[in-house]
Amino acid sequence: MTLGLWILLGVVATLVIIVIGIYNGLVAGRQEVRNAWSQIDIQLKRRHDLIPNLVNAVKDSMQVEQSQLTAVIAARNQAVSAPTPADAMKAENALTGTLRQLFALVESYPQLRSQQNVSGLMEELSSTENRISFARQHYNDAVQAQNIRVASFPGVLLASSFGFTSETMYQVPETERAATEAVPDVHLR
């Protein structure tokens, strides 16, 4: 009798601990997804801050490329002032494309590359470009891990009753893919 009671108590306690563990795992996963998303924003902001510096550093030496420089600044301002998240995403992707062209252009100016502030800024900006794409990659990794958690046993038993749903992956839009794959427009001189 008492032994049976103890066993029952033990089973209930184990079940409670397991449920707590699953719940905490789901919460941690969702938090990871949110953190990953905000990390993307942080890096995009960093890019917005860096672009004017680079443009200022190169504008004197790149007189003939003024149109490219204004395009970068325009794309940057559009991304900063985008009213909706969807617009922002579109503007950021356009910015990625124009920035890439500017990078290719700067590379064709050896005297620019040898300037320490320019090369430092280039390093910082290209690292930021990398950080943006790694932040997106991590976001997708976090989303995938959370979606597996939500959809697989034992999380699937509890996810819906606790209000956990599958998250949405970040998708590289077709326009950016095209921009990535396009051959940069480099003028050799």
Add this chain to the structure above:
Amino acid sequence: MADPSAALYNTDFQAAIARNKRHTVILFIVLLLISAIVGYVLGWAIAIIELIWNLPAEEVSRLTAGAVLLDLLGPPRPGALLGAAIVTGAGFIWGLITLSSGAEILASFAGARDANPNDLHERQLIDVVAEMAIAAGIEPPRAMVIETPALNAFASGSSPKHAMITATTGILQACTREELQAVIGHEMGHVAEYDVRYTTVVAAMAGVIVLLAHFLGNIAQYSLGWGNYGYGYGYRPSRSRDEGGAGGVRLLLTLVVVALLAIVMIVAPLASKLVQMAISRQREYLADVSSAKLTRNPVGLIHALQRLEASDTNIARSNSPVSALCIAAPKGAWFSGLFSTHPPIPDRIARLRNLGGVAMTPSEVASPPPPAAPDMPAVEPPRHGPWDTDQTPPPPQKGPWG
């Protein structure tokens, strides 16, 4: 799934990561078992010797060596269980003590300093560390530098929060940004998977066994010295209770037990060292996979490994404590594969290529791309074509040191 190819890579990474973790767990259990066996045999030996010397003389003379040894396999004696618990626990506790003593020691031991953001190479290291930390979703570790032409990098710090990633100036100058990213990805894998903890605890557990064997060896030498003068294993000759040949039998049986103990104490340190190194190699494979997962570009790591293998300068201290967390085993070591902290580089490259079915031309496998000029880093890691083989950077105009 947004991108079918990304899903495929992920599956491969997850499977490889799960496999490596499983291997580590199995090896860790083996190490625990070795500790427990050593403690058990030691505790048993002490208990049984005590028993032999305390039994009445007529019972002792009926004992045979076989019967005594069979007792080891019989119902466990409390002393044996206690011994098993003590030796296994001592390993854990020692490991925890080592962990709490902190990471600074390890990095400063190797003569590392903080990376200087005003130096372009070191700026690149700081940036690449930050990039890989973002990809891994952890706080960026401190980026450190060691001034040496040797090509190497290592991770230290007991948790991602207090981690450091150290690179030599040699590797910063020799590698392209893509390769550096892969190397740092490998170290970030060590950090994110808590390999510093693993390595420390495993080393401590293996260390306890080695130390114990050493200690007992010294005791045995000391006691045998006494034994030459007619005293058995530290016991006083003034056992007036002994009658007939009981004293001789006691001595003989004690020697049999001691001989068994000696065998265990010779085999166990060797076995635990082997297991420790096997765990280390599993963690290396795991870090390689992590690097490929973080960069989505195994080719970068393949090139970096080829470059490391081709280099003739390497950190000389082969058995320094940082060895297990370096990107590659320090060269100049005589030890064979079984006692190496790292798997052979060709083996690692083969696994990386299997990871994503990397198809490379033979010429590319034979020669890594030339060192990049540091001023023009790659803009973005190759995303949709990680296996593209035409990613090799252009030859430097000024040479690597220019």
